[in-house]
Amino acid sequence: MRTTTLGRDGPVVGRLGLGAMGLSYRYAPGLRDRTKAVSLVQEAVDLGVNLVETAGAYAAGENERLIGEAIRGRRDEVVLCTGGGLLGDADGGLRPAGCPQALRDAVDESLRRLHVDHIDLYLLRRVDPGVPLEESWGALAEQVWAGKIRMLGLPVVTVQEARDAEAVHEAAAMAAEVSLFTRCGLDDVVPYAVERRIALLAGAPLGRGLLAGPFSRHDDLPADDWRRTQPRFAPRAIRHNYALTQAVGQVAARHGATPAQVALAWLLRLGDHVVPLPGTRASYHLAENLGGDRVRLTEQDVTDLEFLPYPAGAPEA
Known part of the structure; x- marks a missing residue:
């Protein structure tokens, strides 16, 4: 797998990481299996995936506990990414929590749940509208100076907000939902990230499963x-979006690849600093996703993909 670095002097990571959210949060609760989830994380590390992303808000901390169990005895093989600034519950609700004390508490809770003595990359998950960004960022910078965190990452912010935060402490990464189906902010964020040598962590790079191709109807989704x-994923929208995935599949057919692999290859082509974080619960999808690193898109492929109609429905609500 190709590699890059987090920030200017950060650790080397594979260009494809593992997003762990879906292992225990939001997606198909009735199909979850903790033992299989732990095994899948370990399998990913065996295959060379060393950046693993979780968050304290995923399943009210349960996702971090799962990752902590999975990497036990293998801490040195993993660049561990978690984050705070959001409070979540087991039902999927989230709300901002960016006051300094809440963030200090969140870091300590993450360390306990993960059973580690430091976190490699800690993301501020969202800017709290009730708290100045510099205050939230400053509280996390204190945790770096205390040795609890190695590097910090920003959420989706304006370029000016990023500059203001970096006046307090440098950012090694920026995290955003980015995919062929969600490109908002790329025109501003990508050039800034390149300029500052900040890694862009692309969350939900497969459109929360839409670009993987299994959902052609609303009823294809589990009831829970x-x-x-x-x-x-609304009934009319999902039909439109499935047609877009089929168009991606036409590009994939030129390479003997899958739509998911092409979607990841498109992200990787944006720049060496871009690190998609696909998630899965299945070994065969894990192998499929890693195959995206081997797909080399042509200029015609990129043109065809970038002129796709916009998907129906807004991104995550």
């Missing part, structure tokens, strides 16, 4: 799946 509440 959070995505049923999301606009892009």
Whole structure:
């Protein structure tokens, strides 16, 4: 797998990481299996995936506990990414929590749940509208100076907000939902990230499963799946979006690849600093996703992909 670095002097990571959210949060609760989830994380590390992303807000901390169990005895093989600034519950609700004391507490709770003595990359998950960004960022910078965190990452912010935060402490990464189906902010964020040598962590790089191709109808989603509440998975929208995935499949056919692999290859082509974080619960999808690193898109492929109609429905609500 190709590699890059987090920030200017950060650790080397594979260009494809593992997003762990879906292992225990939001997606198909009735299909979850903790033992298999732990095994999948370990399998990913065996295959060379060393950046693993979780968050304290995923399943009220349960996702971090799962990752902590999975990497026990293998801490040195993993660049561990978690984050705070959001409070979550087991039902999927989230709310901002960016006051300094809440963030200090969140870091300590993450360390306990993960059973580690430091976190490699800690993301501020969201800017709290009730707290100046510099105050939230400053509280996390204190945790770096205390040795609890190695590096910090920003959420989706304006370029000016990023500059203001970096006046307090440098950012090694920026995290955003980015995919062929969600490109908002790329025109501003990508050039800034290149300029500052900041890694862009692309969350939900497969459109929360839409670009993987299994969902052609709303009823294809399990009855208890959070995505049923999301606009892009509404009955009319999902039919439109499935047609877009089929168009991606036409590009994939030129390479003997899958739509998911092409979607990841498109992200990787944006720049060496871009690190998609696909998630999965299945070994065969894990192998499929890693195959995206081997797909080399042509200029014609990129043109065809970038002129796709916009998907129906807003991104995550």
